[in-house]
Amino acid sequence: MNLIREIWQSIVRRDPLSTDKGKSELVFHNVWLHIHPAKVKKENMRFKHTFYLGFITFFLFLILVTTGIALMFYYRPYPPQSYQDMKDLQFVVFLGPFLRSMHRWAAHGMVICVFLHMCRVFYTGSYKKPRQFNWVVGIMLLLLTLGLSFTGYLLPWDQLAYWAITVGTNIGSYAPIVGGKLRELLLGGHTVGEAALIRFYVLHVAILPSLVILLTIVHFWRVRKDGGLSKPVWKLKPRAPEQLVTIGATPQVAPMQTIPASKDKTYGLMEVVTGKPNFEIITPEEEEDAVFSYPYAFFREAITLMVTVTSVMAISLFFHAPLEEMANPAKTPNPAKAPWYFLGLQELVSHSALLGGVVAPALMVIALLAIPYFDRNPSRRPSDRKWAIGLFTAFVVVNLVLIIIGTFFRGPGWAFVPPWVHVVAGPE
Amino acid sequence: MNRRKFLSWGTAGMVALCSGVVVSLGAVIRFLVPDVFYEPPQSFKIGNPADFPYGPPTFLADEKIYVFRERDKGFSVASAVCTHLGCTVKFFTSDNRFHCPCHGSVFNENGSVEHGPAPRALNWFEVTETRDGQLRVDKNKTVPPNYRLMV
């Protein structure tokens, strides 16, 4: 018994969790947990502040990594074997359809959640100083998430995959000067073929996930270094009304508060330097409000993880990821549609490939990246930022409307067909 | 080593390092550009003239071309690749037009855009007769839509 205890203690090396010291050592003696502060502000953990969307996105990414690795055991990135392997996964591999569905639905979920997370960060004004750069890291993560979806889309090598990537990469070739070359580089050829499949595979399983992992580490580190999560908007104090002052009167200054040193607290200081910190500073009252991360934050995160995993599992039990006929370069399905989150783009492209497919998305990305540097209003209170909120909401609505039109209102030949009208056949 | 020497060696070192990085990046990108494409040839035989009927064009799926044969005029070959984003267009005899399923471009029988987002007319490819009497199409050579091969 003693040996077991000794082994256990050699691993955990902390005081019991019933003590405050144990609770904080749990966090900062552990390489995985120490990205958290030992204490968190209780109010910041409220569901209605973050909706835990960042965490859900991260957990979906973890699901994607694990199920993705499982699928790699059966998948060969070479046509037409790729399609055979998908069929095998669908019909003869134990748990194959389930894992494939989990991978597919988690991917859709990640696109949705990363977008909603961005909206949450915007509406709570959490990209403002000192968090500007973390917003930029976030936009990179958003683009990488879309890149992962796009590259993953080709891998099943079915009709949907083939034509979505044909159309998608042709959009890129409209970019001035470099467009055509870029497409050739991405495809490793002039059309979507063997060379394109292996390139998309390498991007999908190695390069893009590594970049997501790297940037996620930066993203989390930055949340911590910017002073933890932003304060919920309902806790923000209204701007102090302007006061009339009598010139010549002595200003009233509150005396400095001194906090008595306590005997049971120890502090370690690495170095004393001069200069102002560039993270958010909290007041002593707020410090009082803080609770230990264990169990308060960890418990919530664990619940979020469990809810995310069980939801994806439950959906995958009842709905299976689709697989169409094998890719056939000679026959374009009608209508040929990209994945739903690119249908807004496809709708734009149906009007003009250069303006809709290159210029508009490039401007959107630049605008998103510029938000924290362009919006110089220091206030995070919604009532002070009517313009910003209005513009961003317009951006979200336009995107949603385009996606809805592309998904539900476009029939054969990309003709405008409301979903309640059933098209029997095109012109023949 | 004096200050001047240190700075000039330092600068030279930095320049060497940066050029090394730039050259390596260039090499990596060049590595990704294939020198050999294992793709179907751009110039190929499609068979004997007699294989092709008069009337509606024949669609060759693997080559993605439409072969037209008109009485007294001869052969012409149109590309089936939509000039918008590369979907395969389909010829409908009902209205004598090419329709693209992806974003609804419509091309008339000369390949000109009638409708939709396609920026250019469909390509027409050169078709010639080989010495053994077969038809040869060369996708590298585009020709005007009134080009015809009489055999």
Ligand code: HEM
């Ligand atoms: C792979 C994608 C992403 C992951 C895994 C991720 C994860 C997270 C997590 C776990 C948090 C902690 C708070 C929370 O749950 O909301 C967070 C905060 C934050 N995220 Fe993300 N995020 C991603 C993408 C983005 C995007 C697209 C943006 C915006 C463009 C963004 C901007 C931010 C900012 C500014 C914060 C700090 C918010 C605050 O202090 O209230 N992130 N992220």
Ligand code: FES
């Ligand atoms: S690819 Fe033909 S209309 Fe877009």
